[in-house]
Amino acid sequence: MIFRDRVDAGERLATALRRYGDAPNTVVLGIPRGGIVVAKAIAVELHLPLGICPVRKLGAPGNPELALGAVDDGAVLVFDRKLSRHIGVSEDELAQAATRQREELRAWLVALGAGALPALDGRTVILTDDGVATGYTAQAGIETVRRRGASRVVLAVPVAPPDTADWLAPQVDEFVCLATPEPFYAVGNFFEEWPQVTDDEVRALLLAGNTL
Numbered sequence: 693m694i695f696r697d698r699v700d701a702g703e704r705l706a707t708a709l710r711r712y713g714d715a716p717n718t719v720v721l722g723i724p725r726g727g728i729v730v731a732k733a734i735a736v737e738l739h740l741p742l743g744i745c746p747v748r749k750l751g752a753p754g755n756p757e758l759a760l761g762a763v764d765d766g767a768v769l770v771f772d773r774k775l776s777r778h779i780g781v782s783e784d785e786l787a788q789a790a791t792r793q794r795e796e797l798r799a800w801l802v803a804l805g806a807g808a809l810p811a812l813d814g815r816t817v818i819l820t821d822d823g824v825a826t827g828y829t830a831q832a833g834i835e836t837v838r839r840r841g842a843s844r845v846v847l848a849v850p851v852a853p854p855d856t857a858d859w860l861a862p863q864v865d866e867f868v869c870l871a872t873p874e875p876f877y878a879v880g881n882f883f884e885e886w887p888q889v890t891d892d893e894v895r896a897l898l899l900a901g902n903t904l
Contacts, residue, residue, distance in 0.1 A: 693871040697885040701850035702733025721745040725889035727821035743810040762832035813841035823879030827856040
């Protein structure tokens with residue numbers, strides 16, 4: 693399955709999530725940044741409020757493109773212990789990297805302004821991204837929305853590797869994934885258009901989402 697772009701992926705996910713249309717006490721949260729585009733499309737189709745799930749990839753010290761795990765803006769840290777040991781990253785180095793990423797994430801959230809992080813107590817959260825690869829960012833997202841009081845978590849993504857999908861599904865109340873191809877390689881391979889998402893775009897999406 694190939695998606696035209698992130699909006700197309702969100703609209704297809706909304707079709708699979710149609711039963712949540714106009715559902716009370718339900719919110720759609722996107723994982724920054726690409727997941728917010730997907731989340732906005734779902735929120736529009738289902739007439740639901742939109743917000744951000746405050747998580748960020750944790751890159752390896754000296755090699756930020758190599759994902760070791762993910763953090764949220766509070767206490768959540770998930771990481772690949774085996775990979776960390778394999779590349780020689782100590783627990784202290786990992787903790788320092790997590791602190792830096794958490795501080796940068798907090799500053800980014802402040803710059804976005806009020807309304808980016810809706811209250812989740814007792815709510816159903818539809819958590820989404822533009823796809824998952826290792827699944828660590830999604831796992832951090834699941835943990836943070838539960839920590840913030842979500843009563844039900846629905847993880848909805850357009851594409852994931854089969855083994856990652858099997859690993860994530862038991863962690864949520866409902867898992868919706870439109871495609872689990874093999875071989876996988878990278879999320880961007882399953883999109884015709886894969887542009888970078890800017891902070892200005894995120895602000896605009898949130899502003900529009902909050903006026904639904």
